[in-house]
Amino acid sequence: MRTAPPRAVPRREATPRRYLMCPPAHFKVTYSINPWMDPDKPVDLPLALAQWEDLRDRYRALGHTVEELTPRPDLPDMVFAANGATVVDGRVLGARFAHPERAAEAEVHARWFRDHGYAEVCEPEHINEGEGDFAVTSSWLLAGRGFRSSPLSHPEAQEFFGRPVIGLDLVDPRYYHLDTALCVLDGDEVMYYPGAFSPGSRAVLERLFPDALIATEEDASALGLNAVSDGRHVLLPQMAVGLFAPLRARGFEPIGMDLGELLKGGGSVKCCTGELR
Numbered sequence: 001m002r003t004a005p006p007r008a009v010p011r012r013e014a015t016p017r018r019y020l021m022c023p024p025a026h027f028k029v030t031y032s033i034n035p036w037m038d039p040d041k042p043v044d045l046p047l048a049l050a051q052w053e054d055l056r057d058r059y060r061a062l063g064h065t066v067e068e069l070t071p072r073p074d075l076p077d078m079v080f081a082a083n084g085a086t087v088v089d090g091r092v093l094g095a096r097f098a099h100p101e102r103a104a105e106a107e108v109h110a111r112w113f114r115d116h117g118y119a120e121v122c123e124p125e126h127i128n129e130g131e132g133d134f135a136v137t138s139s140w141l142l143a144g145r146g147f148r149s150s151p152l153s154h155p156e157a158q159e160f161f162g163r164p165v166i167g168l169d170l171v172d173p174r175y176y177h178l179d180t181a182l183c184v185l186d187g188d189e190v191m192y193y194p195g196a197f198s199p200g201s202r203a204v205l206e207r208l209f210p211d212a213l214i215a216t217e218e219d220a221s222a223l224g225l226n227a228v229s230d231g232r233h234v235l236l237p238q239m240a241v242g243l244f245a246p247l248r249a250r251g252f253e254p255i256g257m258d259l260g261e262l263l264k265g266g267g268s269v270k271c272c273t274g275e276l277r
């Protein structure tokens with residue numbers, strides 16, 4: 001009997017990216033707008049800053065550009081810069097936040113884009129929390145709803161970007177943003193945790209992404225899907241140990257990051273990283 005030859009691991013190429021990040025200089029958990037946030041749990045601010053700098057420096061070491069937003073003392077969640085806008089081909093769809101605690105962040109982001117030469121910055125009519133709920137693949141704009149972004153933001157985004165929007169219903173409050181439950185690895189290749197989605201949305205994901213990397217509950221609950229890929233390197237929370245081998249088997253290079261302090265706000269690698277496409 002012959003054993004099957006080992007499946008060839010695809011050769012992955014990283015492409016240089018531009019990211020927008022905001023140092024957690026004023027990060028704290030004083031309110032709770034997701035189940036991860038417990039205002040009684042103290043945050044170690046110097047540690048949060050060190051962990052964040054580690055992520056920023058890692059991007060730069062990989063050859064990516066990181067732009068920095070100036071944090072505001074009255075906006076403790078600003079470190080989660082992915083929520084402030086969605087940018088595709090240099091066109092910016094601004095955010096509109098679901099909770100009043102974060103509402104003012106939208107204008108800070110919009111101003112940053114205007115000040116940095118982005119000609120088209122749309123202030124949306126409907127609630128959308130930027131890349132928290134919008135994920136860009138080569139064919140689609142995947143769009144989460146159920147906890148934060150309004151379903152009405154989906155047609156608005158489709159019209160603005162001219163990309164087909166695939167609406168996905170989030171059903172588990174721990175995975176309140178799409179980027180806590182799904183990550184785009186490359187092109188139309190994703191990894192996700194099915195338990196975060198409604199049965200119908202799960203069926204949609206299976207149809208669009210039959211070869212997706214499926215995360216276990218254990219890795220999802222370490223926020224392992226809150227990851228950033230440059231097409232080769234996948235930066236993800238180091239606690240999501242179960243994702244490392246399947247990522248390697250697909251030719252990716254997983255890089256575990258410790259963002260434990262920011263996890264107290266309900267976010268990790270991806271939440272801290274807006275992509276300037």
Ligand code: ARG
Nearest residue numbers: 034080132177265266267271
């Ligand atoms: N505390 C923030 C909130 O609940 C965390 C946001 C995390 N960001 C993300 N892209 N999932 O809004």
